Amino acid sequence: MAAGTAELELFVRESLGRGMSREATAAALASAGWSPEQVRDALSAYAEVDFPVPVPKPRPYLSAREAFLYLVLFATLYLTAWHLGSLLFDLVNRAFPDPADPAYMWSAGARSMRWSVASLVIAFPVFVFVARHLSHELQRNPVKRLSAVRRWLTYLTLFLAATVLIGDLITLVYNLLGGELSVRFLLKVLVVAIIAGTVFGWYLVDLRREEKEA
Template sequence: MSAATRDLELFVREALLRGQPRPAIETALVEAGWPPEQVRDALEAYAPVEFPVPVPRPRPYLSAREAFLYLLLFASLYVWAYHLGDLLFDLLNRALPDPADPAWQRMRADQSMRMSVASLVIAFPLFLFVARLLSRELARNPAKRQSVVRRWLTYMTLFLAAGVLVGDMIALVYHLLGGELTLRFGLKVLVVAAIAGGVFGFYLTDLRREEREA
């Protein structure tokens, strides 16, 4: 923690201890040149409860058990999302065959589909089980939403999903400009957009709901 941040937290604590209202504290600090976001974070470090001294909120923490569960959750998410797309790609290749496809690609389709189905059978139920377990723990103890590993993995997932969506749109425009857009390729673009967009939308909505509740 820097000296400036420590001074800000000490000032906020002292002001709350003296009974100063939060809006007045925020206004004074902003007029003094402090960034509004930093001021709000310093104020939100203390719960708005009636008590003779400021009551600190729980700070973000790192639990080994939660790190394991969230790593398992997101790893299983990546596995089933990838293999769902791979399975749908193979089904499209079989439904809309291209004579230009090499023979080895057609021969490995069955093996690829078996691997995708096996991965979905294991990874998707595992994802649902861990997600349900973590959801129950968050309902019992909402402070666990501040878990550092949870927020980092959530934002990393948003970054990966956004990257996939951008790459998907680039590929679509590239083939469109080259006059090479086929029905099979267009459907594959829709598959990638649906999976990546669904993941991105779900976790973005979850983060926005947390911000509203906060």
């Protein structure tokens, strides 16, 4: 696979270097069986500038610092989402207590709320700080948007958010079919849907924007 990619890059470089247009190069590669994505990626590696030889675009590289920042960013995002949901669940439990065991719910809910508040007080500001820092770096150097660790963690986040949304809907339908819909249950379903949906929508729009700018 690596050898094939190297041959593709070599062909594109030589084709452009001999004055062939991008359209003609793409057509030749397509007729040879290369996929549109492979052709587009190979051609996008060279800038569309008026110069006798192909001018390569800068390529992103993975640094330990970059990996650290993105790992902190997404770890604090997950912590924030989890504990925000936990806190809202506890508030729902207090607003609509379980008549079967109100004393236990009150004591357990108080401990859970303390953990959630403590986590949000630390994790959310760290998330905002790191997100703003990385946003400024991307504005100064847009090529970093192609960072492999950034894209992998973004797609992982989309996968997790989509999984949570699907599970949330399955739980809703299951209880609906069983006739076990209560205000307390519906509020919890809504909490999960809003948190997971917000995360999914935000990062999906971000990826779509990158694809349009690419």
